[in-house]
Amino acid sequence: MKKVTYRNQISKVLGISLVVFLLSSISLFAQNEVVAEEPAATEDASSGDAVKGKQLFNQNCAACHALNRKMTGPALANVEARLAEDEGLDREWLYAWIKNSPGMIKSGDAYAVKIYNEYNQAAMTAFPTLSNADIDNILAYTVPVIDNGGEKETKTIPIVSNEPGISNEIILGALVLVFALLVMMLFLVNKTLRRIAEANGVVVADENAEERTPIWKAFAKNQFLVLCTVIFLLLGSGYFAYGWMMQVGVDQGYAPIQPIHYSHKIHAGTNKIECKYCHSSARKSKHSGIPSLNVCMNCHKSIYEYTGVAGEAPSQEDLANGYTNDFYTGEIKKLYAAVGWDEENQKYTGDTKPVEWVRIHNLPDFAYFNHSQHVEVGKIECQTCHGPVEEMEIMYQYSPLTMGWCINCHRETNVQVEGNEYYAKIHEELSKKYGVETLTAAQMGGLECGKCHY
Known part of the structure; x- marks a missing residue:
């Protein structure tokens, strides 16, 4: 072979x-991106003053036109030469068009109608106050002149085409x-x-088979690749470490199992019990407070068993999770044991057992939050921060409760001005200062560090 x-x-x-x-x-x-050079102007650029023309162009034309690119209107570089070559139009036509473009469109001028239809049927603003000399100056500016060793020549300006491709x-x-x-x-x-x-x-x-080296050896010998890899790994590790540390103390979604099962879905949802009936301290205190068991007994002295919603059978999801009528009745019995309630004799025995509730929402000690300020003064709904509690079988932390989340809320939330005597004076002063009827919490000082950190 x-x-x-x-x-x-x-x-x-x-x-x-x-x-x-x-x-x-x-x-x-x-x-x-097609770049086409426009031909030089056929008329002498000295017929107008380009310096004055630039000032007039900026005052009257620059809002809709540029020299070398299409804006609201067409590019105007060498516009007179292009119209003369393509459409056979002279400067007199430009005088009439600039001074009274709507009139030319109504008169049926072919090119005027063409421009009108091409640019979304929006007629150019008429400039009857511009004289022919002013227009000459503007046209001179659209045909820049350069000094080439003492001899002046017309500069050709490239027009960038914006045609779709x-x-x-x-x-x-x-x-x-x-x-x-x-x-x-x-x-x-x-x-x-x-x-x-x-x-x-x-x-x-x-022929190179014998000379080949393993990839890892080749990689180890290449100091540049090793350096790049090390830098990449360090940056990647730093990125993931930063991401992990930013989640420290963020307990969004935390849903601990409580010693007595309390269904917000039944109490706040089905029975429409107002949040502040149980968390009454939210009206006047910085804390919403854990409801005392006596508040529970206001109802459960009479409600000693759970019979479900009238006319409705338990859902398959509730049955799968074990949330049956007997389950809820058993939780009521736990409540009786905790408060020392003798169900048979309808009286308290004095033999109580404290319930060790597990805290769900917990802000850092250096962060100040006042429930009454938000609930009573700001008229903020509980669901804004705590989510749809009326749908929660097991209460969980709905919001991240991070600093960025709070600041964003202060930037977007309008303070209720009407009927709020607490802020009557400051509302009036800030309304005068900012000239608006609605003010955000941020404008009221909601971004100051001392508001939340003390």
């Missing part, structure tokens, strides 16, 4: 293909597909040639 040396041509071919690919990309992307994403996708097909074809050709060689008794040997 004849042995020949096989030189790996794939890398060379791929290299050439990559160059062709890049050149094709550059040429195609360049076609997507094939999007860059489609072109790039097509090129990537072509490149992938090229690589696949080269692979198949190489594989076919090897099979033909083997069928003819030719052994293809790679």
Whole structure:
């Protein structure tokens, strides 16, 4: 069997293909933005003062026009020369158009109607106060003149075309597909040639086979790659460490199991019990407070068992979670045991057992939050921070309660001005200062550090 040396041509071919690919990309992307040079003005630019024209252009034209690109209106670089060449229009037409464009559109002027339809049927503002000399100055500014060794010549300004074309994403996708097909074809050709060689008794040997080193050794010897990898790993580790530390103390979704199961879904949802009936201290205190068991007994002296919602059977989800009528009745019995209630004799025995409730919402000690300020003064609904409690079978922390979350609320929440005597004076002063009827909590000082940190 004849042995020949096989030189790996794939890398060379791929290299050439990559160059062709890049050149094709550059040429195609360049076609997507067409730059056309406008011809120089045919009239002498000295017929107007370009310096005065620039001032007039900025005062009257710059809001809708630019020299070298399309805005609300067309680009105005060399506009007179372009109209003369393309439409056969002279400066007199420009005088009439600039001074009374709506009138020319109504008169049926062909080019005036064409421009009107092209630009969303919005007529250009008329400038009857501009004289012919003013317009000459503006036109002189649209045809810049440069000094070339003492001789003045007209400068041609490129106009960037904004005409729609094939999007860059489609072109790039097509090129990537072509490149992938090229690589696949080269692979198949190489594989076919090897099979033909083997069928003819030719052994293809790679002359560089003996010189190859394991990838890990090559990587270890390349100090640049090692340095880049170490930097990447350090940055990645720092990113994930920062993300982990930012979650410290954020207990969103925390839903502990309480010693006595209390269903907000039944009490606040089905029975429509107001939140502040149980959490009464939220009206006058910084804390909402844990309701005392005596508040529970206001109702449960008479409600000693749970019979469900009248006319409704327990849902399959509740049954799957074990929330049956007997389950809720058993929780009521736990309440009786905790307060020392003799159900048979309808009296308290004095034998109480404290309930060790598990706290759910817990702000850091250095953060100050006043429930009464938000609930009574700000008229903020409990659900704003605590979520849809009327739907919660097990109470959980709905909001992240982070500093950024609170600040964002202060920036977006309007303070209720009407009928709020607490802020009557400061509302009036700030309304005069900011000139608005509604004020956000941030404008009322809700972003000051001392408001929450003391």
